[in-house]
Amino acid sequence: MANAFVSNQSLPDFSLWEKLVDKRTLCSFELEFTARCNLNCRHCYINLPAGDRKARSNELAFDQISRIADEAVSLGAIWCLLNGGEPLLREDFFDIFTALKKKGLLVTVFTNGTLISDRHVQFFKHYPPRDIEMTVYGVTQTTYERITRRPGSYRAFRHGLDLLLSSGIQVTLKAMAMQSNYHEMADISRFCLQYGSRDYRFDPFLHLRYDNDANRNREIIAERLSPEQIITLEESEPSRLEGLRHARIFPGDPGSAKPDVYRIFGCGIGKENCCVSSSGMFSFCSSLRHPDCVYDLKNGSLKEAWEILFPKIRNMRSSRKVYIDNCAECPIINLCRWCPALAHLETGSLDLPVEYFCQTAHDRAKTLKVDQELYKIKIS
Amino acid sequence: MSPKINLDHIYCQSPDVVSREIEGTIVIIPITAGIGDLENELFSLNDTGKVLWHKLDGTRTLKEIVIELEDQFQSLPEIIEKDVVGLLTELLKRQLILDKSEG
Numbered sequence: 456m457a458n459a460f461v462s463n464q465s466l467p468d469f470s471l472w473e474k475l476v477d478k479r480t481l482c483s484f485e486l487e488f489t490a491r492c493n494l495n496c497r498h499c500y501i502n503l504p505a506g507d508r509k510a511r512s513n514e515l516a517f518d519q520i521s522r523i524a525d526e527a528v529s530l531g532a533i534w535c536l537l538n539g540g541e542p543l544l545r546e547d548f549f550d551i552f553t554a555l556k557k558k559g560l561l562v563t564v565f566t567n568g569t570l571i572s573d574r575h576v577q578f579f580k581h582y583p584p585r586d587i588e589m590t591v592y593g594v595t596q597t598t599y600e601r602i603t604r605r606p607g608s609y610r611a612f613r614h615g616l617d618l619l620l621s622s623g624i625q626v627t628l629k630a631m632a633m634q635s636n637y638h639e640m641a642d643i644s645r646f647c648l649q650y651g652s653r654d655y656r657f658d659p660f661l662h663l664r665y666d667n668d669a670n671r672n673r674e675i676i677a678e679r680l681s682p683e684q685i686i687t688l689e690e691s692e693p694s695r696l697e698g699l700r701h702a703r704i705f706p707g708d709p710g711s712a713k714p715d716v717y718r719i720f721g722c723g724i725g726k727e728n729c730c731v732s733s734s735g736m737f738s739f740c741s742s743l744r745h746p747d748c749v750y751d752l753k754n755g756s757l758k759e760a761w762e763i764l765f766p767k768i769r770n771m772r773s774s775r776k777v778y779i780d781n782c783a784e785c786p787i788i789n790l791c792r793w794c795p796a797l798a799h800l801e802t803g804s805l806d807l808p809v810e811y812f813c814q815t816a817h818d819r820a821k822t823l824k825v826d827q828e829l830y831k832i833k834i835s
Numbered sequence: 836m837s838p839k840i841n842l843d844h845i846y847c848q849s850p851d852v853v854s855r856e857i858e859g860t861i862v863i864i865p866i867t868a869g870i871g872d873l874e875n876e877l878f879s880l881n882d883t884g885k886v887l888w889h890k891l892d893g894t895r896t897l898k899e900i901v902i903e904l905e906d907q908f909q910s911l912p913e914i915i916e917k918d919v920v921g922l923l924t925e926l927l928k929r930q931l932i933l934d935k936s937e938g
Contacts, residue, residue, distance in 0.1 A: 471857060471860045474858045478858075528855070531857050533855075533857070533862070533864075556853075556866045557853065557866055558853065559853035559854070559855045559862075560864075561864065580868060582866065582867060582868070583867075583868050
């Protein structure tokens with residue numbers, strides 16, 4: 456009889472999710488805690504020096520974060536991702552993490568792990584995060600520190616990881632694939648599977664800086680894998696390739712509803728999550744930094760942002776010929792990393808093709824043996 | 836072993852959980868470790884459980900709550916009492932509530 460009153464269900468099976476499927480409800484939000492980082496990774500799209508005073512002075516204060524989180528909770532949010540930069544750099548990390556938990560949020564932390572101390576371990580044992588995710592840049596000191604450009608960081612990372620694991624705190628491990636660690640990706644994969652708590656994943660796409668720093672962007676581009684290298688990595692993981700095969704849904708497939716191809720945001724943007732930058736700019740995706748697609752939460756509420764920006768973004772359309780010809784009706788768009796947010800970072804426009812993404816998508820199509828009559832490269 | 840529920844005791848929601856109502860569903864989210872069997876779980880209550888949950892504010896005995904529920908649900912006192920004790924046993928076992936009378 457008692458079981459009819461109360462039930463405990465695992466998160467993926469929780470019955471509430473079924474009620475939310477067809478609704479536009481804020482379920483999760485990403486809080487970019489700081490843009491500062493103690494590492495100086497050569498591929499990073501956001502990192503500013505740990506002591507950067509301007510960045511620090513622009514960061515949301517505790518009260519502002521608390522107010523934004525209250526608003527997110529009132530809209531239904533149940534998950535919060537604390538991201539950075541390196542979130543553990545902030546001195547008020549513990550206070551903010553605790554405050555978010557006490558608001559009834561499940562909090563995930565993305566950290567490089569190098570600052571994890573006994574204090575963090577004791578804290579996380581008492582206030583368990585939903586998850587801790589760390590990126591493994593390399594499994595040798597040489598490779599790891601070639602990317603982070605901080606001597607001693609590999610040792611600090613291993614120490615932090617060991618502290619967490621030896622205390623029974625689970626960590627999800629993942630990787631970014633780039634030229635500096637390409638040779639080590641198989642070992643990184645093994646390491647992540649051995650020590651990580653969930654499925655390992657890697658991301659082979661390095662996107663450009665939010666601050667548009669030209670020198671840093673050159674470094675990022677130099678670290679990018681070629682389409683051939685990306686395919687080689689993907690072929691080494693059959694499940695990943697299989698996932699791409701299933702993603703291969705052509706807009707023109709028989710039986711599929713023809714989407715509004717002139718609408719540039721074809722994803723589920725704005726349906727269930729949002730992001731808040733370290734300086735308080737609201738957007739529906741952490742990569743979406745176009746001035747027409749953000750809302751300043753220092754001068755407005757999250758509820759306003761959630762309601763005002765959505766129709767504006769959903770109705771953004773493009774009739775630019777180069778977009779229509781290359782992306783809008785591309786039959787292999789689902790194999791492509793292209794999206795308006797990344798297009799803006801790459802080109803300055805939300806609706807311009809990105810040749811690197813295009814080339815990779817076509818190489819993927821060849822690997823998956825997609826009928827070449829269906830598509831052709833038009834960018835020249 | 837199941838904890839014993841005393842109708843003369845005052846029970847309240849644990850300060851180590853947060854309850855939220857989302858789309859009509861009461862979701863009970865643990866703040867600290869050790870609540871429930873697994874960290875990867877959330878708790879929810881059915882409609883009757885929801886009514887009782889809101890009454891567990893630490894201001895009245897369980898007997899007083901049972902009388903309120905009898906009026907509210909127009910049901911036999913023994914049935915209400917049995918259900919309430921059943922639910923409280925589950926909530927106490929999972930540390931979602933505290934027995935204030937035990938200090």
